[in-house]
Amino acid sequence: xxxxxxxxxxxxxxxxxxxxxxxxxxxxxxxxxxxxxxxxxxxxxxxxxxxxxxxxxxxxxxxxxxxxxxxxxxxxxxxxxxxxxxxxxxxxxxxxxxxxxxxxxxxxxxxxxxxxxxxxxxxxxxxxxxxxxxxxxxxxxxxxxxxxxxxxxxxxxxxxxxxxxxxxxxxxxxxxxxxxxxxxxxxxxxxxxxxxxxxxxxxxxxxxxxxxxxxxxxxxxxxxxxxxxxxxxxxxxxxxxxxxxxxxxxxxxxxxxxxxxxxxxxxxxxxxxxxxxxxxxxxxxxxxxxxxxxxxxxxxxxxxxxxxxxxxxxxxxxxxxxxxxxxxxxxxxxxxxxxxxxxxxxxxxxxxxxxxxxxxxxxxxxxxxxxxxxxxxxxxxxxxxxxxxxxxxxxxxxxxxxxxxxxxxxxxxxxxxxxxxxxxxxxxxxxxxxxxxxxxxxxxxxxxxxxxxx
Numbered sequence: 001x002x003x004x005x006x007x008x009x010x011x012x013x014x015x016x017x018x019x020x021x022x023x024x025x026x027x028x029x030x031x032x033x034x035x036x037x038x039x040x041x042x043x044x045x046x047x048x049x050x051x052x053x054x055x056x057x058x059x060x061x062x063x064x065x066x067x068x069x070x071x072x073x074x075x076x077x078x079x080x081x082x083x084x085x086x087x088x089x090x091x092x093x094x095x096x097x098x099x100x101x102x103x104x105x106x107x108x109x110x111x112x113x114x115x116x117x118x119x120x121x122x123x124x125x126x127x128x129x130x131x132x133x134x135x136x137x138x139x140x141x142x143x144x145x146x147x148x149x150x151x152x153x154x155x156x157x158x159x160x161x162x163x164x165x166x167x168x169x170x171x172x173x174x175x176x177x178x179x180x181x182x183x184x185x186x187x188x189x190x191x192x193x194x195x196x197x198x199x200x201x202x203x204x205x206x207x208x209x210x211x212x213x214x215x216x217x218x219x220x221x222x223x224x225x226x227x228x229x230x231x232x233x234x235x236x237x238x239x240x241x242x243x244x245x246x247x248x249x250x251x252x253x254x255x256x257x258x259x260x261x262x263x264x265x266x267x268x269x270x271x272x273x274x275x276x277x278x279x280x281x282x283x284x285x286x287x288x289x290x291x292x293x294x295x296x297x298x299x300x301x302x303x304x305x306x307x308x309x310x311x312x313x314x315x316x317x318x319x320x321x322x323x324x325x326x327x328x329x330x331x332x333x334x335x336x337x338x339x340x341x342x343x344x345x346x347x348x349x350x351x352x353x354x355x356x357x358x359x360x361x362x363x364x365x366x367x368x369x370x371x372x373x374x375x376x377x378x379x380x381x382x383x384x385x386x387x388x389x390x391x392x393x394x395x396x397x398x399x400x401x402x403x404x405x406x407x408x409x410x411x412x413x414x415x416x417x418x419x420x421x422x423x424x425x426x427x428x429x430x431x432x433x434x435x436x437x438x439x440x441x442x443x444x445x446x447x448x449x450x451x452x453x454x
């Protein structure tokens with residue numbers, strides 16, 4: 001149903017009234033206090049945490065909001081902030097103008113289910129306590145790290161009698177199929193019931209793509225009149241098209257190569273084994289190299305496959321800080337966006353928006369109903385390949401290698417599309433939603449379309 005930039009933010013066209021028990025009366029935008037619940041937040045490098053950090057920074061800097069975040073302790077080891085207060089279960093600190101309540105939990109390795117389970121549960125329990133220690137917010141928003149954190153946010157919203165928003169980054173229990181070391185019908189059934197409860201209780205449900213919205217409505221019982229789409233984004237002022245011959249490409253010997261890049265988390269969702277195996281079908285192209293940039297639980301497996309298959313055209317580089325993304329992205333001639341079969345709509349690869357911002361084409365090795373395929377084909381900025389099919393992926397890459405004019409044209413289109421998914425557009429969409437919920441003053445259709453389109 002997504003037909004252009006103006007359709008991205010889908011605010012309901014009826015039932016605009018606000019429950020008088022939830023509304024706090026007419027307030028100016030500068031007074032609005034938004035509280036988020038999500039384990040990952042700055043300085044963590046997980047995609048969800050980075051997106052939330054950028055959203056919070058944008059709301060405080062450009063929309064006059066007061067923002068609080070109930071986050072977990074950083075998984076990245078950092079020094080205790082100088083302004084941090086408190087200890088024990090809860091620590092208060094600031095990031096930029098954002099108030100951060102660090103709910104203490106375990107920080108075991110995520111490589112095993114037991115560690116992930118302990119981290120999630122202990123953070124959830126601490127977050128329930130942190131919700132009681134918030135200054136009274138005007139709206140409460142839960143993301144999905146961990147998938148049960150919405151329950152803590154919902155309890156806080158009932159305590160303060162304010163609107164509750166569920167913002168889905170992924171959908172459980174379907175994503176739980178990624179857990180290679182643990183499968184439990186009981187856990188999956190519990191996650192299913194939790195999600196049905198949360199979408200029923202939420203005043204608004206946010207999906208990051210049309211397929212995800214359909215999954216929530218048809219599979220979880222979300223009210224279609226309360227379920228809207230606000231896509232993820234990239235900062236198109238920070239990530240811009242740049243020359244391939246740059247310090248990053250020269251440092252890693254990539255300036256004179258045709259570089260096929262996968263940048264981001266090397267996790268369970270992307271089926272990256274098939275991406276490595278695609279390199280076998282491209283070994284005859286001596287100046288082509290497939291580069292993985294990033295870290296993740298799958299990295300050792302991928303390195304072993306490349307080593308055992310004797311694939312000299314596969315390289316692995318470490319995670320790159322945001323300050324180097326312009327040059328690392330520019331080193332690529334094209335990108336690969338991959339996703340395991342069965343996960344379309346339950347996960348939407350956020351790395352896509354940085355690729356678009358960088359003005360580079362991509363090959364979408366995902367299912368046909370994925371956002372990545374829809375954008376590639378509708379806006380002529382990429383090619384589609386069959387998911388989990390190394391030969392199909394290699395054929396698409398070879399097409400770009402052989403037709404450099406096509407590659408450049410798709411890249412030019414990608415940048416134009418990327419501007420529709422700019423950070424400012426996404427933050428503005430959240431601002432409009434919160435304004436509607438807290439004041440009952442919904443923007444007109446024309447205002448909404450203009451806001452998202454520019």
